[in-house]
Amino acid sequence: xxxxxxxxxxxxxxxxxxxxxxxxxxxxxxxxxxxxxxxxxxxxxxxxxxxxxxxxxxxxxxxxxxxxxxxxxxxxxxxxxxxxxxxxxxxxxxxxxxxxxxxxxxxxxxxxxxxxxxxxxxxxxxxxxxxxxxxxxxxxxxxxxxxxxxxxxxxxxxxxxxxxxxxxxxxxxxxxxxxxxxxxxxxxxxxxxxxxxxxxxxxxxxxxxxxxxxxxxxxxxxxxxxxxxxxxxxxxxxxxxxxxxxxxxxxxxxxxxxxxxxxxxxxxxxxxxxxxxxxxxxxxxxxxxxxxxxxxxxxxxxxxxxxxxxxxxxxxxxxxxxxxxxxxxxxxxxxxxxxxxxxxxxxxxxxxxxxxxxxx
Amino acid sequence: xxxxxxxxxxxxxxxxxxxxxxxxxxxxxxxxxxxxxxxxxxxxxxxxxxxxxxxxxxxxxxxxxxxxxxxxxxxxxxxxxxxxxxxxxxxxxxxxxxxxxxxxxxxxxxxxxxxxxxxxxxxxxxxxxxxxxxxxxxxxxxxxxxxxxxxxxxxxxxxxxxxxxxxxxxxxxxxxxxxxxxxxxxxxxxxxxxxxxxxxxxxxxxxxxxxxxxxxxxxxxxxxxxxxxxxxxxxxxxxxxxxxxxxxxxxxxxxxxxxxxxxxxxxxxxxxxxxxxxxxxxxxxxxxxxxxxxxxxxxxxxxxxxxxxxxxxxxxxxxxxxxxxxxxxxxxxxxxxxxxxxxxxxxxxxxxxxxxxxxxxxxxxxxxxxxxxxxxxxxxxxxxxxxxxxxxxxxxxxxxxxxxxxxxxxxxxxxxxxxxxxxxxxxxxxxxxxxxxxxxxxxxxxxxxxxxxxxxxxxxxxxxxxxxxxxxxxxxxxxxxxxxxxxxxxxxxxxxxxxxxxxxxxxxxxxxxxxxxxxxxxxxxxxxxxxxx
Numbered sequence: 001x002x003x004x005x006x007x008x009x010x011x012x013x014x015x016x017x018x019x020x021x022x023x024x025x026x027x028x029x030x031x032x033x034x035x036x037x038x039x040x041x042x043x044x045x046x047x048x049x050x051x052x053x054x055x056x057x058x059x060x061x062x063x064x065x066x067x068x069x070x071x072x073x074x075x076x077x078x079x080x081x082x083x084x085x086x087x088x089x090x091x092x093x094x095x096x097x098x099x100x101x102x103x104x105x106x107x108x109x110x111x112x113x114x115x116x117x118x119x120x121x122x123x124x125x126x127x128x129x130x131x132x133x134x135x136x137x138x139x140x141x142x143x144x145x146x147x148x149x150x151x152x153x154x155x156x157x158x159x160x161x162x163x164x165x166x167x168x169x170x171x172x173x174x175x176x177x178x179x180x181x182x183x184x185x186x187x188x189x190x191x192x193x194x195x196x197x198x199x200x201x202x203x204x205x206x207x208x209x210x211x212x213x214x215x216x217x218x219x220x221x222x223x224x225x226x227x228x229x230x231x232x233x234x235x236x237x238x239x240x241x242x243x244x245x246x247x248x249x250x251x252x253x254x255x256x257x258x259x260x261x262x263x264x265x266x267x268x269x270x271x272x273x274x275x276x277x278x279x280x281x282x283x284x285x286x287x288x289x290x291x292x293x294x295x296x297x298x299x300x301x302x303x304x305x306x307x308x309x310x311x312x313x314x315x316x317x318x319x320x321x322x323x324x325x326x327x328x329x330x331x332x333x334x335x336x337x338x339x340x341x342x343x344x345x346x347x348x349x350x351x352x353x354x355x356x357x358x359x360x
Numbered sequence: 361x362x363x364x365x366x367x368x369x370x371x372x373x374x375x376x377x378x379x380x381x382x383x384x385x386x387x388x389x390x391x392x393x394x395x396x397x398x399x400x401x402x403x404x405x406x407x408x409x410x411x412x413x414x415x416x417x418x419x420x421x422x423x424x425x426x427x428x429x430x431x432x433x434x435x436x437x438x439x440x441x442x443x444x445x446x447x448x449x450x451x452x453x454x455x456x457x458x459x460x461x462x463x464x465x466x467x468x469x470x471x472x473x474x475x476x477x478x479x480x481x482x483x484x485x486x487x488x489x490x491x492x493x494x495x496x497x498x499x500x501x502x503x504x505x506x507x508x509x510x511x512x513x514x515x516x517x518x519x520x521x522x523x524x525x526x527x528x529x530x531x532x533x534x535x536x537x538x539x540x541x542x543x544x545x546x547x548x549x550x551x552x553x554x555x556x557x558x559x560x561x562x563x564x565x566x567x568x569x570x571x572x573x574x575x576x577x578x579x580x581x582x583x584x585x586x587x588x589x590x591x592x593x594x595x596x597x598x599x600x601x602x603x604x605x606x607x608x609x610x611x612x613x614x615x616x617x618x619x620x621x622x623x624x625x626x627x628x629x630x631x632x633x634x635x636x637x638x639x640x641x642x643x644x645x646x647x648x649x650x651x652x653x654x655x656x657x658x659x660x661x662x663x664x665x666x667x668x669x670x671x672x673x674x675x676x677x678x679x680x681x682x683x684x685x686x687x688x689x690x691x692x693x694x695x696x697x698x699x700x701x702x703x704x705x706x707x708x709x710x711x712x713x714x715x716x717x718x719x720x721x722x723x724x725x726x727x728x729x730x731x732x733x734x735x736x737x738x739x740x741x742x743x744x745x746x747x748x749x750x751x752x753x754x755x756x757x758x759x760x761x762x763x764x765x766x767x768x769x770x771x772x773x774x775x776x777x778x779x780x781x782x783x784x785x786x787x788x789x790x791x792x793x794x795x796x797x798x799x800x801x802x803x804x805x806x807x808x809x810x811x812x813x814x815x816x817x818x819x820x821x822x823x824x825x826x827x828x829x830x831x832x833x834x835x836x837x838x839x840x841x842x843x844x845x846x847x848x849x850x851x852x853x854x855x856x857x858x859x860x861x862x863x864x865x866x867x868x869x870x871x872x873x874x875x876x877x878x879x880x881x882x883x884x885x886x887x888x889x890x891x892x893x
Contacts, residue, residue, distance in 0.1 A: 011728065011777075220746040223736060231726040236684045237717055238737045239706030 005346045016344045017297075020290050023336035024304060030332050040319055048319065049311035049329070059310070061196035065268060066309045069094070069260035069277070071205040071302035073284035075212040076256035078293040080249035082216070083225035084232070087250055089135060089150025090257040091281025092157030093128035097258025098265040099161060100127025102272045105187035105265075106169060106180055116186045120262055128258015129251045131157060136250040140243040146250065154281070162274050169272065180272040189267040201263030205302070208256060212295030225249060257281060278309065278326075286334045305330065380407045381444060383567050384429070384460075384536055389438035391424050398424035400591040401438070406536065411558060411568045413578040413599055415611050416588035417812040419782050422571050425588070426538050429569070430462045431455040456482075461529030462538040467521045469513045476509040479528045488531075500527050503557040515645055520671050530561075537561065538569045541810055543577060548840060548873045550669070555581050574841070575604035575813070587611055612814045621663070621824040621846065630659040633832035634713070634801045635694040639687060639701075641680050649673040649856040651680060656851060656861050658801070658832035663824065664861055665847030666836045669876050673856035674836050675718070678805045681834070682715040683708045696800060709742055714799035716790055718806040718836075720783065724790045727779035731771060732760040734778050735793055742797045759796070767792030767822065784815030791819050795826050802826060805836040820846055840872060852876050 028046060035045040053059045073090045080087045087093075101124030108116045134153060138144040162178070171181040189199040215222045228235040228245050235242060265276050287305050291297030312326030382405040391399040398421045406412045416422045427433040429440070431449035439446055442458055449455050455462070469478045479496055480489050493509040500507040500523065507523050516524070522542065529537055539558075543551045558568055558581065572578055578585060578599050585599040587610050595610050634657070641651040651673055658664045668674055679685045680693070687693060687701035694700065695711045705715070715738075717723040725734045736756050740746045745756045760774035767788045771781050778786055787807070794802060804823065808816035824846060827833045836853075837843050843850055844864055851861040852875035859875050 218750055220740060220749045220751055223733065223746075223751060227726055227729070227737065230728050231722040233719070233723040234726050234737060237682065237705060237715070237723055238740075239683065239704045239709070241704075 002351055004349045004351045005342070006349045008345055008347055011344050016292055016341075019340040019344060020292070020297075020301070020304075020337060022340045022343075023290070023333055026336040026340075027329065027333040030336075031329055034328070035319075038321065040321075044319060048314045049307060052314050052318075053307055053310035058196060061193060061198045062310060063303060063306050064202045065197050065199070067299075067302040067306035068199075068202045068205040069264055069280045070284050070287045070305050071299055072201070072208050072260040072263070073253075073257045073281060074287035074291060074298040074302055075205075075208045075295045076253035077284055078288040078291060078295060078298050079212060079216060079222070079225060080253045081288055082229045082293050083245055083249045084229040085139075085246055085249040085253075086145075086147045087132065087135070087150050087253045088147050088285065089132065089153050089281070090253060090284055091277060091279065092150070092154035093131045093254040093257035094261035094264075094277050094281045095154075095157040095161050096131040097124035097128035097261030098272060098276050099157075099164065099261075100124060100130075100258070101262030102180070102183070102265045103169075105183045106272075108184060108187050110184040112186050114186075116184075117189070117266075120187060120266055121259065124258045124262025125255040126258070128261060129255040131258070132250040132254025133247075136247045139250075140246055146246075150250075158274075161272070161276070165272050165274055171271075178274050182271045183266050187266060188270060189263060197268055199263065199267040201260070201267050204259060204263060206299075208259075209295050209299045212298070216295055221248070257284075283308075283330060286330055286337075289334070290337055304333075308333070380409070382406060382441070383408045383443060385441040385444075386425070386429070387439050387441065389425065389428060389435045389440070391421075391428060391433060392436050397591050399428070399435070402588065402591070402593055403438075404586050404593070406567045406569060408535070408565045408567050409562050410584060411562050411570055411582045413582035413585035414569055414571045414588065415575075415578065415585055415607065417611055417784075417814055419590075419784075420588040420611075420812075421591040422588055423540070426462065426540060426569065426571065429455070429536075430460060430538060456532060456534075459533075459535030460538065461532055461534035461536070462540070463522065463525040463529055463542055464540055467525055469521050469524055471514040472512070474510050474512050475507055475516075475524050475527075478513055478524055479509075479531060482528045483532075492531075495531060496527055499530050503527075503530060503554070515648065516671065534566060536567045536569065538571070540571045542570075543572065543574065548869055549877060551577070575599075575607045576841075578607070579604060589613055608813045611812070620821065621828065630661055631697075632657045632659050633696055634658045634834065636681075637692055637694070639680055639692045641676060641685055641687065643676055649676055651676050652856045654853075654856075654858045656858060658834055658849075660800075660830045660832055661827055662849065663827050663833045663835060663847045665843030665850040665864070666834065666853055666858070667840055667843050667850060667872055667876060668836075668838065668853035670838055672854050672876075674805060674838075674853060676856070677853065677858075678715070678717060678803065678836060681713075681803045682717070706741055709738065709797070709799075712798075712800035714738070714794035714797050714802050716794050716802070716804040716807060718809065720786050720790060721779070725778045725786060728777060730760075730775050730777055731764065731769075731781075731789060732757045732774040734789070735760040735763060735774070737793075739793060739797050763789055763792040763796055766796065768818070784811045787811060787819060788815065791822055795822055799826075799831055801832045801834075803834040803836070806838065807835060808837075808839065808842060816842070840869065844869075 031049065032042050032045040036042045053063055073094065077087060077090060101120040104120045104123045105116065131153060135146040135149040138149050139146045165180055166178045169180045171179055189201060192198045192200065192203060224235065224240040225245055227238065228240060228242055232242060260280060261276065265272055269276055283305050287298055287301040290301035290304060291299070308326055308329045312323065312329065315321040315325045316323055384406045386402060386404040389399050389402045390397070402421065402425055414422050414425070424433060428435050431451045431454050440449060441447065447458070449458065470481070476493050476496055480492055483489060496507065496509045507520065507527060513521060513524065526542065543554060562568055570578065570582055582599050585597055586593055587595040589611065599607060636654055636656050639651055639654040643650050649672060654677065656664060680687060683703055683705040686704065690699035690701045692701040695708065695713055698711065700708055700711055721727045726737065736745050736751065739759060743759055745752055745759065757774045763769065764771060764774065769789045769792065770785045781789065791807065802823070807819050807823065811819070820842065823833055823835065835843060835846060847864050849861040850864050850867060850872070852859045852872055854875060
């Protein structure tokens with residue numbers, strides 16, 4: 001082997017940010033090849049996934065709408081992942097946020113009142129946090145892996161949502177469709193830029209990025225979470241409460257995912273249906289890693305992954321490609337990202353052959 | 361261009377009665393790293409049956425050199441000859457195939473596996489795994505390195521993990537055995553037994569390359585020594601002909617001062633700052649040691665040394681004193697007259713107690729964080745570095761810089777990551793961080809583990825200076841020489857029980873050795889072996 005991996009000794013800051021760039025470029029190359037293999041002009045991949053979504057005001061607005069839940073969830077997950085709290089249940093927490101917040105909206109009916117929307121938003125956060133409290137309790141009391149418990153709770157949440165929309169909460173005038181009534185005007189997220197679908201959730205995502213960065217970089221709490229993730233024994237030595245920090249990380253992640261859920265349900269969707277999320281809770285895991293587990297990076301990562309959703313829709317509509325294209329794009333991106341992350345801690349060296357003699 | 365190392369040292373051949381051909385020759389080895397040249401033209405030769413010392417300060421290039429011999433690193437220039445033939449040792453497996461075994465200073469054992477499984481991993485030939493457990497038991501018995509082949513390494517102490525490494529090497533009947541600081545965790549009697557083992561191995565023709573900072577040991581064990589300083593060979597000598605002081609000075613390049621400690625005349629009248637009263641803690645780990653009725657008292661200005669073999673309850677005692685495990689009753693630990701047994705580490709620090717744990721990476725410091733973040737780790741309350749929960753970056757960096765300056769920490773400043781520091785420098789930083797919080801009580805575990813003479817002397821002096829300013833200092837260490845040098849009172853922990861502290865001047869090494877061997881209480885290992893496998 002003429003190449004060898006050599007430990008850098010220190011993680012390279014430069015490469016931790018170059019790695020996502022390499023991963024995105026490699027993903028574009030692969031998706032171009034994929035398009036070519038399916039008989040589409042090679043340039044179409046680039047155009048569909050990068051140029052088309054960003055070429056109009058409406059396209060950019062849609063990008064914001066798609067990125068908002070990814071960023072909201074991604075910020076919470078990134079902070080948790082830093083603390084070695086592997087919340088894989090954001091999808092379920094999103095659904096519970098939509099159920100609790102949406103339930104308040106449905107109960108309000110067509111009533112007017114300034115309190116309805118804040119109550120729904122609060123309900124969304126509480127719903128998501130409560131769903132995340134289950135893995136937190138199991139983790140801190142029984143040392144059950146939060147990866148498994150939070151993952152499994154996703155399916156419970158999904159089934160609960162289906163039960164509600166085909167059962168007690170079904171719209172009586174909905175011709176039997178599995179969906180609730182539309183939310184009233186006072187229970188719908190206000191549009192921030194008229195003529196687009198940019199809603200309050202987009203602003204909330206930006207606020208989450210700012211507050212998340214503050215927590216991550218400037219507060220003692222953020223420092224404690226990072227120490228817990230990197231060296232749990234050092235956290236114990238310093239007197240940080242591992243259980244308390246685990247609770248915080250899960251509740252925060254759950255609350256942000258729940259917010260994403262209620263913003264989606266009472267925003268672009270306007271009612272509860274069995275599919276309020278096209279996998280935002282899972283995609284946000286990729287967003288968190290693409291953003292280097294840094295809230296500001298999550299904003300950029302959220303935009304990139306939002307492109308994959310828009311590009312995937314575009315590919316279905318304009319080129320007649322299957323829906324799976326979005327998942328392939330996201331999977332390939334994560335694959336390359338994890339591979340390129342090797343360069344953060346290692347450098348590739350050309351090995352000079354030992355002249356003469358040879359091995360023993 | 362190529363230099364014959366035999367010709368380069370004409371005296372060596374004449375002095376050695378057996379002019380056997382060298383087993384291993386290193387010729388002008390050069391190894392560069394980004395920023396430094398770790399080995400700068402190092403030449404060395406070892407004959408069969410020779411016990412050869414490699415001496416040098418941290419960063420002198422000893423570890424790099426032995427890693428090159430063991431195939432972990434590859435030299436940038438120079439050559440290696442084995443039995444007169446030029447070889448390139450591509451990896452540790454190739455080194456083992458040649459007959460080179462190595463016991464690392466930082467152990468390469470898998471925590472989740474048992475002792476026997478760890479040993480099996482080091483064997484190149486699966487056939488050798490047959491009857492491995494019995495062979496481990498036999499070898500560990502023969503060489504006085506007691507080990508339960510079925511114990512999970514996770515639950516073993518540092519000392520026991522080292523025994524796994526030694527046994528792993530001995531199983532392969534090596535021709536050259538490299539030992540990196542092997543005796544730090546053994547009792548005087550065990551060291552003698554290990555030396556007998558090493559001498560026996562040498563008499564059987566096995567060469568030994570012995571790295572240690574304990575100069576007396578080297579003088580009693582080794583017949584040749586190569587001294588490295590800043591990557592270069594500065595001297596070759598027969599250590600039996602040199603004084604320990606002279607060896608240390610060759611190694612450091614300057615003269616050493618003996619540690620200075622005020623003999624506190626009023627120690628008996630000084631107030632007790634730390635009182636531990638019948639502290640008993642059940643361990644929550646499978647192979648942990650239960651603390652059983654530990655009592656002692658340390659007065660202002662006093663240093664209490666706690667000796668003992670690794671794995672006899674030191675980790676558990678440290679955790680109980682630091683508050684990482686809380687006691688059942690508040691009165692079991694009294695800090696400056698106030699009960700503190702149920703307080704956590706942060707509250708105990710507010711009461712004026714500071715701690716230096718045994719493990720630097722991952723316990724006393726976070727290796728991927730910067731020095732200023734590591735300064736924050738234990739000092740955020742006592743130094744008020746995060747008022748209102750917001751980190752004050754300015755004062756945190758200033759505090760880190762103060763530690764770096766005050767304790768001569770060689771680093772690239774407060775923004776350097778902890779992992780970029782050598783072991784000695786990181787330890788100076790951690791000790792400095794605790795001392796600069798001006799504690800009334802300081803508990804340190806293994807303060808100089810793996811450190812060279814220069815760094816160890818500096819740290820011991822800093823601890824003594826703290827005591828002289830009126831602090832109570834507890835030193836938990838497996839290095840008896842260190843305790844005798846520093847402590848006013850000494851006690852021995854064995855199997856979770858502490859012997860009554862006695863003035864250092866009144867005890868003999870033999871008495872301490874017997875206590876460490878658990879004459880009063882059975883060794884935990886023996887108790888473990890009694891459980892049917």
